[in-house]
Amino acid sequence: MAKSLKEAQRTWTFSDSNVAWVEHICYKFVDTFMTKAKNAVVISGFRIPNTNLPCEALLKVVMAVLGDKNPEEVAMLVESMLNKAIKECSNQLVELREQGREREREGSLEQFSKLQVKDIDPTHLAARLGIQDKELKELKFALEAIRVQFKKAQHDWSQQIAAIDGKLHGISEVAAEYQKVAAENRELYNIIQELKGNIRVYCRVRPFLPGQNSYLSTVESVRDDGSIVIFNPLKQGKEQRRVFSFNKVFGPSATQERVFLDTQPLIRSVLDGYNVCIFAYGQTGSGKTYTMSGPNSTSQDDWGVNYRALNDLFEICELRRKVMQYDISVQMIEIYNEQVRDLFNMDGSNKKFEIRNNSQQNGLNVPDAKLLPVTSTEDVLHLMDLGQSNRAVGATALNERSSRSHSVLTVHAKGVDLASGCVTRGCLHLIDLAGSERVDKSEATGDRLKEAQHINKSLSALGDVIAALAQKSPHVPYRNSKLTQLLQDSLGGQAKTLMFVHISPDLESYGETMSTLKFAERVATVELGAAHANKDNGDVKELKNQVAFLKDALAKKDVEIELLQEEFRLRGLETMHDKQRAKALMAGLSTMNKPDHSDSPMDEKLDSKIMSSQDPPVPSNLNSSIGFYKTEAAMKQWASEAISPESQSSSGSVLVASPVSTMRIESKTGSKKNKIRHDSFDELDLMFPRHVYGYEEMVEVEKAVTTSSRNFSNRDESSKLSGLNLLPIVKSSSTRDLRALSLTPVQLMTKITADGGENYFTEDDETISSYSEADSWHTATTDHDMSAASHGHRRKEGNKGFRGQQFSGHISKKPVGLLTPGRSESPRKSGTSLPGEAKRRGGKAATKMPVST
Numbered sequence: 001m002a003k004s005l006k007e008a009q010r011t012w013t014f015s016d017s018n019v020a021w022v023e024h025i026c027y028k029f030v031d032t033f034m035t036k037a038k039n040a041v042v043i044s045g046f047r048i049p050n051t052n053l054p055c056e057a058l059l060k061v062v063m064a065v066l067g068d069k070n071p072e073e074v075a076m077l078v079e080s081m082l083n084k085a086i087k088e089c090s091n092q093l094v095e096l097r098e099q100g101r102e103r104e105r106e107g108s109l110e111q112f113s114k115l116q117v118k119d120i121d122p123t124h125l126a127a128r129l130g131i132q133d134k135e136l137k138e139l140k141f142a143l144e145a146i147r148v149q150f151k152k153a154q155h156d157w158s159q160q161i162a163a164i165d166g167k168l169h170g171i172s173e174v175a176a177e178y179q180k181v182a183a184e185n186r187e188l189y190n191i192i193q194e195l196k197g198n199i200r201v202y203c204r205v206r207p208f209l210p211g212q213n214s215y216l217s218t219v220e221s222v223r224d225d226g227s228i229v230i231f232n233p234l235k236q237g238k239e240q241r242r243v244f245s246f247n248k249v250f251g252p253s254a255t256q257e258r259v260f261l262d263t264q265p266l267i268r269s270v271l272d273g274y275n276v277c278i279f280a281y282g283q284t285g286s287g288k289t290y291t292m293s294g295p296n297s298t299s300q301d302d303w304g305v306n307y308r309a310l311n312d313l314f315e316i317c318e319l320r321r322k323v324m325q326y327d328i329s330v331q332m333i334e335i336y337n338e339q340v341r342d343l344f345n346m347d348g349s350n351k352k353f354e355i356r357n358n359s360q361q362n363g364l365n366v367p368d369a370k371l372l373p374v375t376s377t378e379d380v381l382h383l384m385d386l387g388q389s390n391r392a393v394g395a396t397a398l399n400e401r402s403s404r405s406h407s408v409l410t411v412h413a414k415g416v417d418l419a420s421g422c423v424t425r426g427c428l429h430l431i432d433l434a435g436s437e438r439v440d441k442s443e444a445t446g447d448r449l450k451e452a453q454h455i456n457k458s459l460s461a462l463g464d465v466i467a468a469l470a471q472k473s474p475h476v477p478y479r480n481s482k483l484t485q486l487l488q489d490s491l492g493g494q495a496k497t498l499m500f501v502h503i504s505p506d507l508e509s510y511g512e513t514m515s516t517l518k519f520a521e522r523v524a525t526v527e528l529g530a531a532h533a534n535k536d537n538g539d540v541k542e543l544k545n546q547v548a549f550l551k552d553a554l555a556k557k558d559v560e561i562e563l564l565q566e567e568f569r570l571r572g573l574e575t576m577h578d579k580q581r582a583k584a585l586m587a588g589l590s591t592m593n594k595p596d597h598s599d600s601p602m603d604e605k606l607d608s609k610i611m612s613s614q615d616p617p618v619p620s621n622l623n624s625s626i627g628f629y630k631t632e633a634a635m636k637q638w639a640s641e642a643i644s645p646e647s648q649s650s651s652g653s654v655l656v657a658s659p660v661s662t663m664r665i666e667s668k669t670g671s672k673k674n675k676i677r678h679d680s681f682d683e684l685d686l687m688f689p690r691h692v693y694g695y696e697e698m699v700e701v702e703k704a705v706t707t708s709s710r711n712f713s714n715r716d717e718s719s720k721l722s723g724l725n726l727l728p729i730v731k732s733s734s735t736r737d738l739r740a741l742s743l744t745p746v747q748l749m750t751k752i753t754a755d756g757g758e759n760y761f762t763e764d765d766e767t768i769s770s771y772s773e774a775d776s777w778h779t780a781t782t783d784h785d786m787s788a789a790s791h792g793h794r795r796k797e798g799n800k801g802f803r804g805q806q807f808s809g810h811i812s813k814k815p816v817g818l819l820t821p822g823r824s825e826s827p828r829k830s831g832t833s834l835p836g837e838a839k840r841r842g843g844k845a846a847t848k849m850p851v852s853t
């Protein structure tokens with residue numbers, strides 16, 4: 001074939017002879033193809049009938065295809081066709097061989113089986129089949145038994161599961177019930193705490209800082225019920241673990257938002273007129289500043305309680321816009337090395353600021369520091385950044401940005417109810433305390449050491465105050481540090497107080513962690529009494545009107561008194577019997593310019609005159625209104641307003657003849673401490689001033705004083721306490737306030753004598769003393785005593801008291817030593833000083849103020 005191709009190539013011209021040759025090839029090829037495609041073959045789209053001869057058309061096709069090809073191309077085409085044909089043939093061959101083998105295999109298997117059946121012994125086969133059958137039966141039986149057992153077990157299990165399910169259901173119901181009861185208990189407990197005014201304590205655990213060994217944590221677990229388990233691997237047995245319980249515990253993963261959410265309700269109450277104090281306590285580097293301010297004010301997620309609180313307050317103000325109008329202002333101070341500094345003060349001056357307590361109605365403890373109004377969160381951010389940048393910070397070995405001062409952000413919120421005009425005033429103190437530190441650990445030296453000493457000292461003073469409060473001690477040492485002075489209103493007043501206690505989880509801090517948590521536990525036991533909102537409502541307005549009315553009446557009386565004094569002076573009553581004269585004096589007060597010269601019994605006249613219709617009518621509801629004053633502070637305020645300096649005459653004396661001369665302060669609420677205080681009020685029938693005393697009254701005074709001084713040393717502690725609890729009231733009052741408190745002479749002198757007198761004298765002691773002296777006038781009944789008293793009384797220019805002028809003449813009664821019980825001589829003559837006299841003589845008034853309990 002190859003040869004003929006080569007020859008064809010050589011001789012190729014598309015001539016007749018060539019056509020014959022092509023025909024020849026076609027025959028051959030078609031033959032080959034036709035063996036494969038028995039019925040029909042598709043070649044280039046032509047259908048070729050099943051024939052051994054190439055059809056005319058095929059020939060034409062071949063001619064058409066090959067006609068214009070040169071011999072090389074024809075050769076190649078043919079060669080490729082041949083290759084295809086060969087490949088096809090070989091495939092067919094393989095297929096045929098395979099089929100043959102298959103048939104062969106089938107045939108041999110058939111033969112083999114025929115052979116076996118033929119060869120096997122039928123008896124043996126039967127025996128074997130019998131055995132197999134038996135085995136099969138046994139297996140079936142066993143299977144059945146197993147199935148029965150399985151069914152039984154399944155049944156048992158399902159029964160047990162049902163029983164367990166029932167029990168579980170019961171348990172889960174009990175658990176749900178328990179949870180409900182526990183939640184109710186917690187709620188009730190919180191209400192009780194709220195009523196008692198316990199300081200709330202939240203504990204926050206700082207996460208490990210980068211670079212700290214986080215394998216050994218002292219915090220074993222933090223539970224939802226507010227308890228935390230502290231673990232020390234270096235200890236053994238019971239000592240290894242200690243559980244502390246607080247109102248809430250935040251683990252290391254607690255977010256700033258989570259912490260704020262639990263603080264929010266407390267903060268919001270500021271807008272309802274409550275004073276709230278939140279302070280962060282803990283070892284240095286434990287996360288106080290992180291909680292209060294956050295690490296970064298630019299990211300809202302990082303905002304601490306301060307920013308979030310103000311932001312929240314603004315949001316609520318906006319929500320209540322239609323019913324309430326709020327004014328919010330802020331103050332930021334710090335206590336650095338026992339000095340108060342204004343963090344908003346930009347003039348660089350080192351002005352020192354004073355801390356004041358109680359007296360500040362607006363709740364500001366440092367009233368002289370700048371109070372800046374804020375209307376938006378942006379204002380707050382700006383101001384607080386300013387304040388933070390002024391704050392004293394420094395690097396120590398324990399914290400690279402350690403706060404070296406206690407900082408206080410005060411938010412003052414004044415709200416006016418647009419409908420009723422009722423005014424609320426709330427104050428929120430947000431305090432970031434400097435951290436306690438062990439100077440050996442913090443490696444503080446120089447200024448840092450001095451700061452650390454001040455910090456530790458003030459924190460220890462805070463510890464003493466908490467201990468005293470927790471033990472309900474009558475004396476609480478608030479004045480031992482600026483920090484405790486600042487916190488006095490929040491720790492001993494009617495504020496809602498929350499302490500965030502912070503701990504570090506590292507084993508190295510175990511000692512500090514334990515002491516911090518023990519301190520916090522003690523703080524949680526402190527009861528402050530129920531918090532009160534500072535609201536100026538309609539009742540208060542009415543009472544203020546009444547007070548104004550009374551002031552007016554007093555002013556009129558002052559005029560009357562002055563006129564009367566003049567009248568007496570002119571008439572020269574020296575010759576009258578002293579008792580009659582005193583009665584006449586009192587009678588004259590109400591008849592003004594209509595002196596009664598008759599000898600009728602003076603007592604009746606006096607009473608009828610005092611109650612005469614010439615006195616201005618007193619509002620009939622005053623008695624009931626007085627019940628409104630349930631607190632000492634409110635009472636004091638009322639009293640000082642009722643008898644304000646303006647309402648008194650220049651003589652300093654006041655006379656109110658009033659059917660409401662007696663009122664009683666009642667206290668049904670409050671802590672034990674408060675009760676004692678109120679009880680002491682209960683003992684006193686607080687009266688309007690009755691500065692005109694008769695002779696019998698003075699005798700009564702003397703008796704009371706004598707008895708009181710004799711009995712005081714025998715008194716038990718509680719009764720002494722109630723006496724002592726009067727001191728703050730009396731001591732913090734001016735003379736006029738003393739009058740305003742209006743103890744009867746008996747009560748006043750009993751208290752003074754019982755206490756040795758000295759505590760009753762403030763920087764205003766001269767005036768107070770004059771007050772006592774003025775009273776003593778009524779008891780000085782000899783010329784001699786009279787002159788002594790007169791001398792004492794006139795010693796002070798300008799103190800021209802009504803009584804002093806009235807009794808300038810002789811009085812013939814027997815002497816009664818008012819301040820020296822049992823003596824018949826004048827206290828001054830006998831050398832017995834009036835209380836506070838010695839100090840006054842020393843040239844300096846006693847300024848020692850009492851420590852409030």
Ligand SMILES: Nc1ncnc2c1ncn2[C@@H]1O[C@H](COP(=O)(O)OP(=O)(O)OP(=O)(O)O)[C@@H](O)[C@H]1O
Pocket residue numbers: 205206207209252282283284285286287288289290291295399401402403404433434435436502
């Ligand atoms: N909850 C927390 N999550 C993440 N980092 C915290 C957390 N608390 C504190 N830190 C980080 O710990 C470090 C110390 O915190 P911070 O300065 O608030 O402590 P401090 O108690 O205020 O210290 P000092 O009393 O010395 O001022 C800071 O780097 C702070 O970012």
